[in-house]
Amino acid sequence: MNGLVLGGTNSGVGKTIATLAVGTALEDAGIAVQPAKAGPDFIDPSHHEQVFDRPSRTLDCWLEGTDGLRRNYHRGEGDICLVEGVMGLYDGDGSSTAMVAEALDLPVVLVVDASAGMESVAATALGFQRYAAEAGRDIEVAGVIAQRCHGGRHEDGIREALPNELAYLGRIPPGGDLEIPDRHLGLEMGEEAGLTADQLQTASEHIHVEAIQEVATPAAEPATTDEQPAQRDARVAVAQDEAFCFAYPATIERLRSRADVVTFAPTTDAELPICDGVYLPGGYPELYAESLESSGALDDLADRATAGVPILGECGGLMALCEQLRTTDGAEYEMSGVLPAEVQMHDRYQALDHVELAAQRDTLTACRGEHRRGHEFHYSSLTVDSDAEFAFEMVRGDGITEEQDGLTEHKTLGTYCHLHPESGAFDSFIEVLCDESG
Template sequence: MRVVLAGSGSAVGKTTISTGIMKALSSEGVQPFKVGPDYIDPSYHTMATGNPSRNLDSFFMSKGQIREAFIRGMEASSARMAIIEGVRGLYEGISPVDDVGSTASIAKALNAPVVLIINSRSLVKSAAAIVLGFKALDPEVKIEGVILNQVKNKKHYLKTKKAIEELSDTIVIGGIPRRKDLKVEQRHLGLVPAVERENLKFSIEKWGNVVEEYIDLDELKNIMKNAKKIKGKREPLWQVKNRKKVKIGVAYDEAFNFYYIENLEALKDNKASLYYFSPLHDEEIPDVDGIYIGGGYPEIFAKQLERNTSMKDSIKKFHEDGKPIFGECGGLLYLSKSLDGHEMCNIFPYKSTMTRKVQGLSYVIAKSVIDNIISPRTEIFKGHEFHYSNIQVTGNPQFAFKIQRGKGIKEGMDGLTSKKTLASYIHIHTASCPTFAATLTSNALEQ
């Protein structure tokens, strides 16, 4: 049983409705998924279902890897139902005409039915035209139902439902009313992460109750039951080469929580035991062989990070001892000299500052120009960047990556290196950098 919940565009209420549906059906077993490069929406899914949400992305992954990631997720949770939240509009990708990076590409790779979410404010008959257009654009995408959002009242809902069902031959399974209390708190990279929102559990409970009241969940389950068999081969997501036990510390707290679950699973498959620690709250890093500092919002917690001098000192000593540290985006900022004037770890002697405008927001293709702790020289891998900051690099530092698509740190280069520390704006998914875990764990053993 599976379904893709796709939007007719951005900001139509996909996350609120998708998370509400996940919550409403959670007692029956739901495995959540999110299309595209996103860490925040999946944190909402995870809270709603109790199962870690996983990302599916046709830029990072081949069709075979999409199927592998999906089936792995279903097997890990033993859930009956898969609910996949789309990204932006159903057909939006990196090209105006192709599928790559789109929700449609995921629906086709998984042979999954689609329920289209439409902002129906001020629409009645025109909503039917939207559905007709979406169905006609790509007949391989099976749009089996519609959910209306921003419904004015029952009369508006019934009129719009009739228009869509009679003119586009597509069932409308519900309509969510206009309610200010359903709005979600936003920040520059999207929603506020679940780990920071103390009241999120209450909000998700509310979303689930609203879904139960206004969406025909039995009809939604019928759509999921009628999903056709997944066709096509599966392909591995990562390499397994390291055979010796190794300990990897993973920074995880309010400031650092952007991780793809497959990256962590790939480390475990390469014999890593993971030890989670908090740069905000712990006194020092645990006794480990390597460190992974993911993305997040260190700028929001810069004062607290600055005050925790014992943690910064332990990370700096770890670096000076020649042990591997890998930092992604927020991790890069934390490993710099300072962030908006607040002292950080100073492994890289450059100031970092937040900016009002986005500096990098795109999919990335990069080539390793030197051997490094996640990939060998000449390897080409994919990732994504979304940062509102600058690193004020001076002199001629050693960069590990040449950017073929995207922005990077400076003049088309990324991946600052010092001893065995590597920090980059690029967020990677192991599917597109299959050497990541094997190389990082192997480097952690070479001491």
Template sequence: MIPGLMIAAPASGTGKTTVMLGLLRALRDDGLAVQPFKSGPDYIDPAFHRAASGRASFNLDSWAMSGTMLDGLAAQSNDADFVLAEGSMGLFDGVAKPGASGNGASADIARRMGWPVVLVVDVSGQAQSAAATALGFARYDPNLPIAGVILNRVASPRHERLARSGMAAVGIHVFGALPRRGDLKLPERHLGLVQASEHADLETRIADYATFLREHVDLAAIRAAASAVPRAESEPHSFRPPAQRIALAQDAAFSFAYPHMLAGWRSAGAEILPFSPLADEAPAPHADLVWLPGGYPELHAGRLSEARTFHAALAEHARTRPVHGECGGYMALGEALIDADGTRHRMAGLLGLVTSYEKRRMHLGYRRATLLAPMAGVIAGSDLRGHEFHYSTILDQPDQPLAEVTDAEGTLVAESGSYRGRVSGTFFHLIAHGR
């Protein structure tokens, strides 16, 4: 039996990631092997979880993933002592129409896995009234237990007393109260948190979070509140690899690869061969496939435009074997990328795509795609599920559309991806695929 909890919140921006990282490290320091998970399609937070816990963190997404796939990923915790999952947005926030096994809400995952919820409640600007919010969450779904709350951004001892009295009046347990501290906020950029690999002081930050949580939260009560669930009977998830030897771009410009994808490829026997386009490295010449994940090519467009060894090796590979790019990787395969200052940078030129950040426009949401042509080892007609999140605008996309793509409600979207010969790209990040 493995005890587990979900750390969630009534809304985004409440500080749950800081709480999650502090708890992961504090419990690890207490000698527990803690398995982290992230609800939803976030590809940045899992790297922070890994830094805090020492274990790979995996996304669990009820819209994109089948129940079988979710159970297989949950089996990654079979050798752990404790499970902590981090929710996304508000606990019950999801899309209007269900997907593979749910609507994408964190509540779907907590309910399926049997994990009680600890709500992180931002009490700034209110006191006893915060209890009304917590009570509403506790009563919203009788099948999902709310174990209690952690009060965040508490202004003073008096503020804490008032907030606690409100929670006591409605029978909501308080695990702790975190004083307001501006220095505990992780820096962000346009797609969320600045990546874990970019923080030179990340270890110091996480240790500070753990100390802060230990001082203000009852860790013994947190552990006692966890629900012990049987170890998963499913085999750890194996994601069908698109090739046997996969050259994977991995650096500050290309880092948005879902951990469950890479672990699934390896589990199925694929060999992953990392290389850095920013360092002007060529992908391994014996690779069967080159895969460029998403990231921040717009922040490194000048260096990428000068990466001539990388460009030449990509072109040579594409003569006989497939190349695929997701979002930022797709843009890097195109003809040009125009940065926020309006400067045009030449990209690999294997596709005709031209994108611009000069006039930012957010594209966000789940995507379901039916392939119109083969894509990096996946056959035409395959059903893919993923997520799109970027601010780039398409100025030109002259190649053939790769897929028919809809959003979570079934509405067609313009970002169809494209292909030319053996080179393909999509704006969505692949999470799961069916047939």
């Protein structure tokens, strides 16, 4: 499967719109698109899946390592993989867009804001291309897409100013309707604020499909084979609704390959399915706190936790496992009460980083002494009881409190850290379930 990376000059330049526009143009030409996202984001991939009806591959050097990243890429399907970048092309020490392009040996198409420039757009793109060589980065900036660019003289000026080694791959016209609304943690989810078919057609009309195909190249292969661990006799209940929507497709794929997976909706379901363990991914429990407060499924979850059923909660899942959630306007809602902590929402994010955890004891996602790499991004903080116990020390990142993460009670683990299955965390989780049900 050929691919290319859509990198930006900076955050907010319109990489998501560009990815959707290029993909729409390709699919209109009968070319199947496999979307992917550089970095640990959950929200942009939801827009990819909404448009292309195919799960977006998460590609992050820190979370997966080079080999894991390549394996995850090659699990995709399609004719061309479009990898949407994160932030500016070279930004980020854990896993920048440039690092992902290097790991996959894919060319970069630079998305440049052309709203207030012509020849300067070419100068900007040339600077990004030449910086790669100056900085010793093994990437090729192969072409340019002009974002917010009018036609006629505006487009001609940009195209004519580009040197021969930078292909002009088209433009996306300006327009306020080609915007996706923001909220905390990023854009709104794809099913909430996806662009209409007409909007995507408008955005894609001036993309040069043949030139895009010429730029795309095969990606580097992993050094190790993609061998999945054996299926085990276990049943996992995975929370999946508007409040718990931050699960990597690869995580659900790994769980399904190893166990029987059943989903449930904590915001509406009266009870928790019969299962050997529960996974509560991240999401927006604060937006659905009233429904969660009266949730029969969360009440059932508390009973199962007390009975010793292993439960893993990440970020939003951690919040739902706590005793109480307080919103920024002072409203208070009772949560499941499994973990001895209270949640406070804030107007500003409290942590944003790639993280590394060191296990201080055997727990659901790691054995004592093992390290796990992940990602944290949250607008909440926790106040924990004085006798609270933690499973992890932070090697990098903030965690829950005092450089610790992994709040534990019974056989429940709650963490601010989002983990990818390439870390081995979910294989460890399945093995614990089998030992418990044993």
